[in-house]
Amino acid sequence: MLRNFIFAAAIATTAGTATAAPQVELWRLDCGRIAVGDLSVFSDTFAYAGEKRTLTDSCYVVRHGNDYMLWDTGLPAALLGKPLAANDVLAPTLDRTVPDQLREIAIKPEAISLIGISHYHFDHVGQSASFPKARLMIGRADLEALKSKPVPFGAEPSLLAPWLSSGAPLDAVEGDKDVFGDGSVVMLSTPGHTPGSHALLVRLAEKGPVLLSGDVAHFEKQFETGGVPPFNTNRADSLASMTRLQSMARALGATLIVQHDADDVAKLPTFPASAK
Known part of the structure; x- marks a missing residue:
């Protein structure tokens, strides 16, 4: 009896001192708009002819406990x-900066x-560069492409100067990366658009994954039709990455956000509100 009591007390003590899992919170930021005068530039099969669209340029803040x-x-900027x-054909503009938000x-x-x-574009x-002391995490293949001559389409290495030339902390990510080591925030390897492209899985307690x-x-229509832009670096990888994200969304019951699709971005709370 005494042994059982001591064992039960030890379990209770351990449970009481266990560290609670850090809370995870997600905000969507307005990081610009791109007016597309000819949407067919996003198809290598001559789809979307005559269509126009304004793409949102969204980015995100993730709070993991006390880390941002x-x-x-x-x-x-x-x-x-x-x-x-x-x-x-492509006209970008910015209404607010990230630091301001x-x-x-x-x-x-x-x-x-x-x-x-997500990738080097x-x-x-x-x-x-507004955050030169932060540790940058970017796909290794994308990092190597940024150092090539000539630089790839859509890339501006000068925008990453603190990490490419000034020695700021840098992680070259290969495959998937569990950012905080607890499965709550994971960079997912999704090559095709660029060789080192990634998506991000964020597990939220209330909203879900x-x-x-x-x-x-x-935009969502590309998932429906398997649409691949001609400037993607690998067509087969692009389609495989589409399949991976869609399959993962189904398996996890996750909310899939296409970052350039305003309707998709609206699945998350409107800034300054957050998802938890």
Whole structure:
């Protein structure tokens, strides 16, 4: 009896001192807009002819306990207030900067300790240098491509200068990466759009799992039709990554967010509200 009592007391003590899992919270930020005058540039099968669309450029803040991570950093701040060019195939503009939005939710820019990058295109890394002390996490294949000559389509290595030339902390990610080591935030390997592209899985206690697509697709219709842009670096990988995200969303019951699709982004609370 005494032995059983001691054993039960030990279990109770251990349970009482166990560290609770850190709370995870997710905000969506407005990181720009891109007016597309000819949507057919997003299809290598001549789809979307004559269509126009305005793509949202979304990025995200993830709070994991006391740690803050940015997922993508949107269009460059130099585009702030730029008028949309009426006749351009692609016309980007920015209404608010990332640091400005962080201040609205009482997060100091210097509190951002991690930046996760879905891929190297300028509209996903544009404001990274506003956080030069953060550790940058980017696919190894994308990092190597940024160092190549000539640089790939859509890439602006200067936007990542603190990490490419100044020695800021950098993780070259291969495959999937469990960011905090507890499965709550995971970078998912989704090559095809670029060789080192990633998506992000965020597990929320109330909302449930959320999948942030990177540029595996630019709008939901591409998932429906298997639409692949001609500027993707590998068509077969692109289709495989689409399949992976859709299959994962079904298996987890996850909310899949296509980051450039305004309707998809609206599945998350409107800023400054967050998902928990």
